[in-house]
Amino acid sequence: MKKIYILLIGAMLGFTACDSSLLDIDNPNQGTTIAFGTTAADAEAGINACYSAFYKEGTWMRWLSFRYDLTSDEGLSSSPWIELANWTRFSYTDYNFFDGNNVHWEHFYMAIFRCNQVLKYVPNIDMDATKKAQILGQAHFLRALWYFQINLLWEKGTLVLEPTDANYIPSDATQEQIWAQIEIDLKAAITENPLPEKWGDADLGRATMGAAKALLGKAYLQQKKYDQAKTEFEWLINKEGSLYGLIDNWVNNFTPLDENNKEGIFEIQFDDKNKGLTGNDASMATGFQRTQFYAPGDIGWADGKARRWLVDEFLKEKRTDGANDLRLYNSILYRDYMKDFPNGDPMYYWVNATTQWDELGWGNSCYIRKYSRPELRERENYFSPNNYRIMRYADILLNYAECIVETGGSTTQAAVYVDKIRNRVGLAKLADSMYASSLNSKESFMKRLQMERSLELCFEGWRWADLKRWGLLDNQAGLAELKSRDEDFNNFVIGKHNRLPIPQIEIDNSEGQLTQNANY
16 A cells, blocks of 8 residues: 555645755755644645655656665666766766766755754644654655765765755765764664554554664665674564565566565655656656666667676576576576576567567567566556665564674574575575575675675665675775676776765855865
């Protein structure tokens, strides 16, 4: 069931933080702070407006996947829009290129502005104390989520914790300062204004206690605070069987058929009921747009593709029944997939892939199949109904395994949680597999875990964070490994391209208070 997106529409009109003028100004933190409202209904409208930020192109709705999936070694862009493709190849010329850089900064800080309004004004509203705490907890979680993306993309930013007006001048905040604020916000969502462990059907999709703990664990993990990360992840692990767990059918994590299930920790509630633009009115689009950009030509735009090495990696290991890993079939579309999966469907949308592949000029391309819905339509559009799973339980299990070995635990202990992932898709336990030697040392286990994460989570937005955390972007050995899988890393400069340039317009408007990233 999807309920939240309906509520969002009511927040589009008459709420200051949703004023469409916020999308037109140079500094996304500008705007006014008048007339927020003083009733419980205003508080609800305010937090709903915070969620509506997910329906913007600079988020996971569209362009953020280019930064996380296609810029990593898992994907590439062959878009005829050369500047768009270049921003996945570490070739940045115009630092104000909107769709590759400014759109993220603008929409993240717009979302932060909305959260800041809730956190500023809702405490003074006379309303039910429990509902008030839950609204504030959601705003803390969402603000932390956006600052998390700022650190992943730019490794610095400006730290805004109050509603601002047109006189605001952004100034430097280090990634350490931003990480500290992320921790403060998430702890507030866990203790000071505690989120519920579970919402009722009318509120599915809202942030929960588990979402806050998962994100806090990820924030600690990204900073290599493994002990603290392990504690947060452990809370979710201990809820397996009651709140969380792996669903039986892996592919249903990426369809509209089984949304907000026990594996989904935090999902964007997409739907195809509204088919407008991404403005701030009652017809605003609420669909998942990425599939339009990733689908093959004549079905979509084919702007994003998968790297072939992923296909080959999947095919290295058979399931215990001798068949190939169905995660490959449901993640990537490639020329010979029907040979590898003879019981598969040759029809992909309106195309018979066994007879029309060459006719359509798809060549040796590998297309991203995950989240596609060929049974719903003949061609993709901007209104896919699939929820996007920002965090799911399988991801947390693998994060937890990493924490175990990084805090002195044995590879055998850590393998228990990797084996849960493998068992679900019919693969043998690591100890009984062709990768049994990965249990011989922490180093060999971590290399295997890196691959296990990619096979389970490819094109789900975490690969870029993983590469950064594992240090593969920091030295020549790591870079050589990435180059062997992705030729775009031949353009990568260590100490420069592990972060984006700050949009130049923000630098220019800061009166020298916001500085450009090093080497740009």
